[in-house]
Amino acid sequence: MLVVEDDRLVRSYVLTQIESLGYTTLSANNGSEALAVLDSSAPIDLLFTDVIMPGAMNGRELATEAQKRRPGLRVLFTSGYTENAIDQDGKLEQGILFLGKPYSRAQLARMLQVALREGERQLARQEPVG
Template sequence: MRVTSEVGNGTTVCLHLPRHHGEADGGDVALTLTEVARAEQGETALIVADEPSVRMRVTEVPEDLGYTAIEAADSVAGLKVMQSDVRIDLLVTDVGLPGGMNGRQMADAARVGRPRLKVLFITGYAENAILGHGHLEPGIEVLTKPFPMEALASRIKDLIVSG
């Protein structure tokens, strides 16, 4: 949501709602991890989050889906891994990170050398804060906190399937 106000001109309220690209889901939306597509052998996920408890919980989901997981506590450590020759197929990153860059900036820098990298942003901010006024490229998803682990698994599944 964005609100702007100008003296003498009034107030403008822009409300941005998520858009679904595809068919409407039928039945129960909640998924169990056993119903979710799995990573191929050897695929690796990098999880970047500054809060240790969040990082630990988020790391469990890609591991349960067959990914090897690597953890980083800030954007500097995350980018260092991304700039190495370690295989990384999926980046799951919080948007608000210490270390001089936010998660979006780190992902953009990582995708320079890894243009096909799949990215899942997790954020406590509105999705529009990630997008600005643009859109996300294919292979990039956003999940807004708080979220159930099934929603995280579902977003990762979407990224695996879109492969």
């Protein structure tokens, strides 16, 4: 799992929480660092990224580029600014997985499971039957 969070303290806390749930993590401070990790051979099944990040690339742009490089990569967004994660109609876009900050360890665990389970369902739909 690749965690992208620009705030060092938040990133450290999130990594600790995710690792305590039994997941292996990699981390990046921003979009360009995340793309460098994605370009490596490291196994990554989920991108967990903040929506709002400083620099040239926000979380949505990162997710788009990440999925071009790794088709089928699951994405879970997070933000403390929920209005920036919502489209113009005030609704989350179809198929977007989002976890608002602050969140509990239990909420994090549940959303990670949902994100990974969704990815398994997508793979199952893509596999040819018999």
